[in-house]
Amino acid sequence: MPAMMLTEKEAAFLKCAHMILADQCPPDRKHYLCMVSEDCTGDCAQCWIEYLWGIGTGAIKLPSGKRVTA
Numbered sequence: 001m002p003a004m005m006l007t008e009k010e011a012a013f014l015k016c017a018h019m020i021l022a023d024q025c026p027p028d029r030k031h032y033l034c035m036v037s038e039d040c041t042g043d044c045a046q047c048w049i050e051y052l053w054g055i056g057t058g059a060i061k062l063p064s065g066k067r068v069t070a
Contacts, residue, residue, distance in 0.1 A: 012055050013052070013055065016048070016051065016052060016055070020048055026048060026051040028060070031047060031051045031060075032047060033047050
């Protein structure tokens with residue numbers, strides 16, 4: 001498979017997609033909803049929605065560098 005040039009944001013979304021498919025939680029524990037509420041409903045989808053939204057809006061800071069090779 002040839003290498004693709006990705007922006008930081010694209011690389012972050014790709015990494016998150018792989019984690020979602022592997023049934024994993026977001027990489028930063030401070031974004032776990034189950035850690036901030038006593039009512040642990042196990043709504044992992046909401047964790048991912050908020051984490052991905054944070055990447056999209058720039059609220060979650062990504063590593064520096066212009067492009068990443070995947």
